[in-house]
Each structure stands twice: as C-alpha cells, then as structure tokens.
Amino acid sequence: MSEGDGLRARLSAQALSVWAKHDKDNGGWLPLWCHMHDSAAVAGLLWDCWLPARVRALVGRVLPEGEVDGRRLAVWLAGVHDIGKATPAFACQVEVLADRMRAAGLEMPSRRAVGADRRLAPHGLAGQVLLQEWLEEQRGWPGRVTGQFAVVVGGHHGVPPDHPSLRDLDGRWDLLRTPGGNEGVWRRVQGELLDACAAEFGVEGRLGEWRGVRLPQPVQVVLSGLVIMADWIASNEDLFPYFPAGSECGAGSGRAGAAWRDLDLPGSWRPVVPRDGVGELFASRFDLPAGAVVRPVQAAAVETARGMPEPGLLIVEAPMGEGKTEAALAAAEVLAARAGSGGVFFALPTMATSNAMFPRLLSWLDRLPAGDGDRLSVLLAHSKAALNKDAAELRAGSRKRIASVDVDGAVQTVSAGGEAAASAELVAHHWLVGRKKGMLSSFVVGTVDQLLFAGLRARHLVLRHLAVAGKTVVIDEAHAYDTYMNTYLDRVLGWLGAYGVPVVVLSATLPAARRRELAQAYAGAAGDDERFVPVEQAREYPLLTAVSRGAVPVLGRPAVSGRGYEVRVERLDDGLGVLADRLEAELAGGGCALVVRNTVGRVLETAKALRERFGPRAVTVAHSRFIDVDRAENDHRLLELFGRDAAVRPGRHIVVASQVAEQSLDVDFDLLVSDAAPVDLLLQRMGRLHRHAREGRPAVLRDAKCLVTGVDWSAAVPKPVRGSEFIYGRHALLRSLAVLLPFFDGGRPVDLPGDISALVQDVYGGGQVGPADWAPALEEARLVHEKLQAGKADRAEQFCIGEAGKDGRPLIGWLAGSVGDADDTRAGRAQVRDSEECVEVLVVEELGDGSLATVHWAGEGRGGLALPTDAVPSPEAARAAAACGLRLPVAMAKPHIVDRVVAELKQFSFEKWQTKENPWLAGQLILPIRPGCQTSLAGFRLMYTRENGLEVSNAR
C-alpha cells in the first residue's frame, strides 16, 4: 500500500501548519500531518507483521469486509488519534510553534490566557469530541454510534474518557476552536485533516457501511491498545526524527519502513496444529527420560484440546507428578494453533516457581518447529526478574543460536544436543521491556499477578489486554488463590473468553464449586446456568473440563497412571516435649523427619527444643524470613540433602519448616509431623512423604506416616493453636479435621492420590461433616468464614473492571475510579492481592569500622562487596545488595508502628544512592545488620543469623 506523501498533498497550508510534537531541548518539532502518517504506517506494519491472527480475526469478524476492513480501521484510527492537537487548547502551549500557526491564519490566545481551563480539553478527549462531531455532521452518522469508534482516540493516553469530562468539555467549544471570526477557519482545518485521513487511509468509502456496525467492547479495547502501541513507536524520536532534520527523510512508507527495520520487532509466533500422535509430540517437545510413557492425563489433555468444538478453557485436575506442565504446554500448542494465538503466557503463583518454569519454557521453545530466521520474543515477568540469571542471559543475547551455514547457503541452527534442527532464535527485545510493554512479548512466564492486572482498573490497561488477547494462557496451581484474587481471576477469564483466548488451568486440588465458577466465568454464563451443574457434580480424579463459549461443557475422565501410596495419619498432642519424645522414638534407627509449623514463631521455638535434644547439627530450619539469597540457598540445600538424587542424605535429621516446605520442592522425608491445616495443604505436605522409591528406610518408617499436631485434641471440639486459626480460619480447619476423623489413629490410611479429590470436595463442599456435637461450632465458623469471604470479594471489586458491556457501547468510563498511574501511595500498589501492609528491606552488613558491605556469606561473588555511602555503589555491589531482600514480620507493619519503622529505616537512605544510575538501590529501605547480628528498630530487637533467619523480639 502506498502511504507516500499523500496526506501532505491533500492539505492546505493552514492544515500543514498544525504541530504535534516539540522537543524543547533542541527545538525540533513534528507537524501533525507527519505524525498522523507515521502512526498510521506503524499501525499497518503492526497489523501485517506483528498482530497475532487471533486479534486480527476478532476485529475482522465484526466488520462487513472482515480483516481487510479491520486493517483499514486500525490504520485510520491510528492516523487520526492526535486530531485533538489541532485545537487552540493544545497548540497554544509552545509559543514559537503557535506563532507559525497564527501566521498561517489560525488565531489563538496565549497559553497564559487559556490558563488552567486547558486541562478541560486534554488532546485525547478533544480528539474524541472532534471525531464524533465530524462523523455526525460530515458523514451523517447518528450520534449514538460514533462513541464506539471515537473512544479509541479519546483513550489513547491510557484511560478512556468518562461522562463527566465529556460533559465538562461540551460547554467549552472555545477550547477547541477560537471563538469569533476565526472559528470557521479552525473548523475547516479540523475537517480538512479528518477528510484527508479518511481518503488517505482508505476508509472514505467504508464509513457508510461502518455506521451500522456495533463494535464489541473487546474490539474497542484491542484497537485502543494497537493505536497506543503505534503511537509509542511513532513517537520515538530516534526512529521518527523530528523536523527540520526529519523532513529530509520524507514521510509515509519510506520513513516508516526505515524505522520499522531499525526497530526490528520480532513477529508473533505462528503455531501449526501438530500432526504427530501424542507419543511423538511429547518425545519431540520435551526432554523426557528414556522409556518414558505419556500419561493418560497428558494424552487426554492433548486430545481434548484437539477435539473441543472451539478452542476455549481446559481445566486439568490431576495429582502432583502426573506431568501437568508438559500436558499444559502440549495442549497450549494445539489450542494456540487452532485459535491463532501468537504466543503463550504461563502464570504461576510465586516468583520462585516462575523462575523455575522459565528455563523449562525456553527449552520447550527451542524444540518448537520454526521457520528459517524466525525470532521469538520471550520475557520473565515479575518484580525481581531483573535479578534472574536466565533472564539476564537472554537479555545479553547469549542464548542466540549458533548458526552454521551449510553448502547451499541455508542457515541451519544447532540445538543443544548437537543435531541440526530448525529452531527459532529467542530474544528479549529491547522495546519489549518495562511494566507496560513487557507483556507484549510473545512468550511470557510470570507471576499470576501479571495476569490479574488485566482485571485492575489502571492506566494503559488496554495494552495489557492487547498482550493477553493474542496469547494462549496457562494458569498453574489454580487452587492456590484466595477469594480476593479469584474475583480478579474470574473477571479476567470472562474477558479472555470474550477475546477467544484459549486458557489451560492446572490444579491438583480444586474445589468443585471453584471449578464451576471458573468454567462459568470463562463462558460468560449466568451463575445459575443449568448446563454447568455436571461440572460441579463431577467427583472423578483426574478430571478434564473443557468449555467452549456457547457450548455445553464436556468432562473427561482419564485414568491415573497407577503410582500411588498410602499414608497413615495419627493425632499427636501439642507440646515440645511430646514432639521430641516421639521423634526420638521414631528416629531411633535413623531417618529424616519434616516438621511443618504454621507460624515462624513455632518453627523457631520447635527448632530450639529439638536442637537441645538432638544436637544443633541434626536440625535445619526453613521459613520465608530469610534474605532472598539465603532462602534460595536453603531450598538448594534441602534438595541436595532430601531431593531425588540426594547423595548425601543424612542418617538422622529433622527439618523444621513453615509453609515454605509445602510447595514445589521435590524433597522426600521418611516421617511428617504437621500442624493442623486445611486438608488440601495437608495433602500437599503429605506429598513430601516417601516421594521417591528408596531402599533402606528404617523399618519403623517403612509405612508413610503423618502426625497431626498443633491442636488441643482434648477439647470437646478440637482447638487448633491460635496462630493456625488466625491464618486459615476455624471453618477450613475444623472441616478438615472432621473429614480426617475416619483416618486418624488406626482408621484406614489416606490413599494418595486416590483420596485427594473426595477429601477436598468434602471439606470445601457444603455438606454436613463431623460428629453431631461439632455442629454448632462448625455452623458458627461457617458464618464467620462467609462474612470474611464476602468482605474480600467486596474489596476486590473496588478496583476490578466490569464485564464486557453490550456490543456497540463505547468504553467511556471503563476505568473510572482507577488506581491511576505511578501510584506511590501504599494503598495504590498491591491491588490484586489482599495483603496487609508489609515492609521490605535490603539487608546489608555493617562492618567493624562502620562502613557498609553486602553480607559476607552471599556467595557467587556477591559477598562482602563495599557499599560506600558517600558515592554511587558499583553496579555489581548494588545488584548483590538487591538480592538480599527481606520482608519484615507483619508485626512491624501494623498501622500504629509502621511509620516509625520506616522513619528509622530512612536514616539509611543515603542521598548519593537515590539516582537513576543506581536503579537497584534507589528508593529501597536499607537495614544494616551490626556486628554480632543484633540491631534494634522501632523498639524491636532484631537478630539475623544464617541458621534461624530473622528473629524479632519486642524490646519494650
């Protein structure tokens, strides 16, 4: 398509005089007509070379001439997005450029004369009003249908206008056209620009038909996102130089083509439905051990993905260790190909699990079929991704494939195994960085928060939506989220359904009611939709649930792979002496025990008592109150001692841990002692028991055994310790104990994974559980629980976007009451998790001479690096210090004390560190640990040791 000098040729000198951009450093500027050209050209290139097929189809589906119309619409909207700059309210801002316009005949008052009223007419809003007026008056559209198109212009600064601001501007046409004799000139120029865009960008002949279109809100969103992306690229002065120098390179396709080559944005992934059988598919995509067989759940997931009427939501429920991750990736490849997704977003509950997933995704990408020269953009997305080694390597380009040129000159890539294989180059593209642009990378591994943000009313939300709309989404550990996060998740799923984004949800222990909620949210179904009753009633495990929009959900019931074992559960009275005695008896012949406590306080007091009994070397502590590097090292050491291939497994050892031992660590113990916890978590903990087949377990420990403690069992209704009740609530704890009653003390053993589903469903279902005399206590707990959950849901709604509105209803007011941008208030930050306030510090060491350094034991060359307080620390030292983050206990973040804590920490925020060249440390709170590990803060005495982590006592 020719996008040459056409726009300029269509415009009068007056219209050509309108400016759009100005660089006050060098006086460079850009006329509006040129920025219109640039933006439109970039939008066309994005449409052709970057936008995933799914998004093109989504837009095309609602327009009379399909995707051809879709491209025209995107290009035209990008072309006109800054029309609001052709107003006195905008143009008066730069005197010298305003004078050019005045000389051409466009009169306007000075900036000062317009004054504060200028903010009534920000150029996005002004543009929307002008475009709506033009469609109505010049093209004869009914007023009510113009908003659905014009809101894309109105929202191009990240927030679609709301009704009050439209109303406020309505009475102020003087801001859009200088009143009096010159008004007609302004009107003509604005009309001229819009006429020229319509003609130049090929929509002149289309507007007649488009007035009958009702644009669904999801389409308005992705178009808004695309226009913003085009604007950001076209506003890059390096790519699109300002005038007068920039005028040399002409306008339109030549200028844009050169910029596009310089930008070098990787295109999106173009998946193809694999034709292989499931066995071949798994063998080619994953590095499986020799002789590995595809598990029934994996095969069923792929077959279901192939067979669903429309690619939609696939929920996979199966026990740990059934290869759900591989199943998800294989199913995602099929679904992505069917839906036309251009990438995958893999969402996990924590930064640690995201970090662990990242290299697995990279090696899967290496094995995906690819065409010559394909490049795929990849990103690790969470707040500390910058500290991750794999992500840093990718950024440094070290993962570039080693290309060898064979005789015919065809470039072949060499895979890690040495054999030649077509493989795409994986890149972390420089443009695709930052909070708002990163998600636009084709492949993203990140925390689920990054997905939930798609439900948060915040500026530039449309970019995040554009990013997810073009992907297939995998959500891991879907049971791990609370009511607050689930409110966001369900809302986001509704939008994903509307975009036709395929979603794979993974869970080991999903309550049936949640299963139904997820399915209905995605399908956009009403809460009482009868078709979803079977989804909630299904009791099989493993279980697949496939939901296509508008179709009846389909359930699949693959077999288990046959591995399984039994765990005997037993009640143990709470008390350190009781515990030590029992462990002494159980471990008399050696063996390794895991003791899981629900609070850090209990972990530390237990460890102290057990060290006295068994000696300091026989006891290890693990919880989250360690600095990041120590926490990682703790995990690493546990794997080394108790992992699958542990060569140095101790003869007799006890690990005392908080909930950190519950998740994602592939460790194996001979005996488990656990504080009472909700049954799904207790089952997770039991998963650390006899995980691997091992020779030579001591005879007494040959049967897997779990002792449940942390409860006063003598009470009429068992009474969990205080901390447990605070954390999990009496409701979940009591119901869990109730369903475990038949298993306790010589009852039948828990069958893993056979009993998992029934136990979870009984606890989280509404049915009667427990003996009759527990009933009043259970009922009371239920009421408290329901009130608490309702409160969480209410709080979540406060900043959660609504469901997609009726087709054709403009996005006006979509983000009204948003959390805003660059939000520095404490309340404005953590919005997708319902968390209490918390204080995070970077721990550094104060040396004998009073100087600061990174903690000496940090390892990997990070320890003992000097941190001068009167200068900017070296990048290495700063980065090492940033890897020593520590969250202070919530007690120190309570409202009455937090200000004092922060104020006292501020004495260590050194002025020289607060600079842009020091991104690792600027704005961080620093906690120096004095020699002897002690320090005091806001009346608390703090002690940090490598053995126990942070210990806090109240000195007052």
Added chain:
DNA sequence: AAGAAAAAAAAA
C-alpha cells in the same frame, strides 16, 4: 498482643 506465604513499582 500476635500470628504464613505470597507480589509489587516510567511513557509517548
């Protein structure tokens, strides 16, 4: 009074 783990932060 105090009690888990978890996440998070620049635009045109």
